[in-house]
Amino acid sequence: MAKEKLLKGWKGDIVFLIISLIVVFVVHTGLKIALHTESPLVIVISGSMEPTFYRGDVVLLKGVPPDEIKPGNVVVYRRPYTRYPIIHRVKNVMEYNGKRCFVIQGDNNWIHDFYPLDLKEFPYLKTYLPLAEGDVLPCIPEEAIESKALLVFPKIGYPPLVIRERLGLG
Numbered sequence: 505m506a507k508e509k510l511l512k513g514w515k516g517d518i519v520f521l522i523i524s525l526i527v528v529f530v531v532h533t534g535l536k537i538a539l540h541t542e543s544p545l546v547i548v549i550s551g552s553m554e555p556t557f558y559r560g561d562v563v564l565l566k567g568v569p570p571d572e573i574k575p576g577n578v579v580v581y582r583r584p585y586t587r588y589p590i591i592h593r594v595k596n597v598m599e600y601n602g603k604r605c606f607v608i609q610g611d612n613n614w615i616h617d618f619y620p621l622d623l624k625e626f627p628y629l630k631t632y633l634p635l636a637e638g639d640v641l642p643c644i645p646e647e648a649i650e651s652k653a654l655l656v657f658p659k660i661g662y663p664p665l666v667i668r669e670r671l672g673l674g
Contacts, residue, residue, distance in 0.1 A: 540567035541651040546580060547661035549588060552610030553578070556593075560662025563591060564655040570604045570646035573597070578653035579608065581644050584620050589650060592617060598643055601631050605643035619644050 535544035548561045556578070557563060565580055573579060575596055580589045595616060596607035609616040618640040623629055628647050635641055 535564075539565065539651075539654075541565050543580070543589070543650070546589065546591065547665050548591065549665060550610075552612050553591060553593070554612045556611050557591070557656055558658070560659045560665050562657040562661040563653050564657070565651035566654050567651045570649060573604070573606065573649065573652060579606070580650045580653070581606075581608070581648040582650060583617075583644075583648065584622055584625065590617065591653065596643075598635070600635060603631050604646040605632055605635060605641065606646070606649065607643050616642065617644060618642060619648065 532544070536542060538544075544565055546563050546565060548557045548559055548563060551559060563578075563580075573594055575594050577594045578591060579594055580591045582589050590608075592608045592610045592613075594606050595609050598605045598607065607616050618637075621629055621633075621636050621639050621641055623633075629641070629645065632641055632643075632645055635643065
């Protein structure tokens with residue numbers, strides 16, 4: 505009898521785990537489709553956006569066309585040679601040759617973000633060449649913008665962030 509209860513409890517835990525994983529997968533896939541972005545949820549990993557976002561906050565994102573991004577919006581972009589996407593605020597929008605280039609800065613940073621000008625790896629950057637300051641752009645090209653922040657869930661991403669760092673993965 506005790507052995508039966510133990511086995512039943514163990515099987516119930518496995519079924520619960522499998523159902524939980526399926527629900528998470530379905531929700532994540534549904535968010536990707538509904539919000540038009542490959543990464544609908546991101547964990548904030550630095551303090552560059554304090555006091556708006558803190559380390560461990562989870563931000564819900566939506567993919568939007570560049571012409572919908574305005575100063576004051578918080579966006580996520582990818583920069584060459586960085587492991588994780590960057591989430592910072594748009595300070596200004598520059599128009600050049602029919603393209604948009606965004607002046608972006610973290611709320612807790614004292615200077616705006618720069619974008620490496622690597623024409624071999626990223627030929628689309630030729631469009632922005634006249635804006636270059638040495639080997640960097642003073643703005644983020646529209647092609648690098650992935651999504652816009654919609655909503656923040658405070659601190660719920662802190663446990664996975666700490667685990668990832670302790671395992672040397674972050």
